[in-house]
Amino acid sequence: MQQEKITESASSPARTALASLAALVFPGLGHLVLGRWGRGLLLALSLTAMFVLGLLMKGHIFTPVAEVKLSYVYTVLNMGMGLPYFLCLATGFGFTPQDAIQTAEYGNTFLAVTGALNLLAAMDAFDIAIGRKQ
Amino acid sequence: MTHFTALVVFSGLVGIAFGALSSEHSDTRERVLYGLKVFGSFVGIGFGIAWVLYFLPR
Numbered sequence: 001m002q003q004e005k006i007t008e009s010a011s012s013p014a015r016t017a018l019a020s021l022a023a024l025v026f027p028g029l030g031h032l033v034l035g036r037w038g039r040g041l042l043l044a045l046s047l048t049a050m051f052v053l054g055l056l057m058k059g060h061i062f063t064p065v066a067e068v069k070l071s072y073v074y075t076v077l078n079m080g081m082g083l084p085y086f087l088c089l090a091t092g093f094g095f096t097p098q099d100a101i102q103t104a105e106y107g108n109t110f111l112a113v114t115g116a117l118n119l120l121a122a123m124d125a126f127d128i129a130i131g132r133k134q
Numbered sequence: 135m136t137h138f139t140a141l142v143v144f145s146g147l148v149g150i151a152f153g154a155l156s157s158e159h160s161d162t163r164e165r166v167l168y169g170l171k172v173f174g175s176f177v178g179i180g181f182g183i184a185w186v187l188y189f190l191p192r
Contacts, residue, residue, distance in 0.1 A: 038162075039154045046150040053143065057135060106140040113144075117151045124155045133157060 016129035023122035025082045027114075030125030043121050050114040051084050058098040059107020061088050074108070080115030145176035 011019070011034070023030025028044030031037075062074035079085050088094045094111075098104050127133040135143075153159075153169025 042150055042154045046147045046154075050144075050147045057140070103135050103140070106135070106137075106144075110144065113148065117148070117155075120155055121151070124157075127157075134160060 011129045011131070016126065019129045020122060020126045023118075023125040024080075026084075027082070027118045027121055030122060031128070034125060034128050036128065043118075047081070047114050047118055047121070048084070050110050050117075051081055054107045054110030054114060055094050057103040057107030057110065058101040059094075059104055059109070059111045060097045061085065061094045061111060062108075063095065074112055077112040077115040077119075080119040081111075082118060085115070141177060141180045145173045145180075148176065149173035 015033070019030040019033045021030075022033045026044070027047035028040040028042070031040030031043060034040075061078045062071050064075050065071040124133070149169040149172040152172045153165045156165055156168050159165045159168050
């Protein structure tokens, strides 16, 4: 029964791949590709706002440091944001730690959680595309 | 930005994202209520932790 339900509303493999990839490129884009405008716009606005606020609070984007194991986790989470992360990487913006500033830790949390939420959004877009979810 | 402002802004944005991504809630009203519940939980638990920390000696 569940299998039938999945097959009925599933997208083509190409559309599924496109939606999943788009969701990883920019928050909400996967949902927009699938025609879920409301959810897509909400995700785009909330996650972009969170990313910008993280940078304004002087949070920084992490790069892996061999001695600091947690930096690997933060790097993966930061990369989860997609295009904004790679724009920062290309320009070098946001990579300098500013730990002396009081709000820097808040900013780091905002930036890491943004990436984690975007990874969740990409999985959500995949589930919608294969028909597992409405 | 104060710690409290950061908490409220963070809770609001995460509440919006959780409401949009929820698998358990199908219609818009349920999603909005779930988002508000997430927001309230973050702020409420934040207050709870702050209360406990207040009584701990520095």
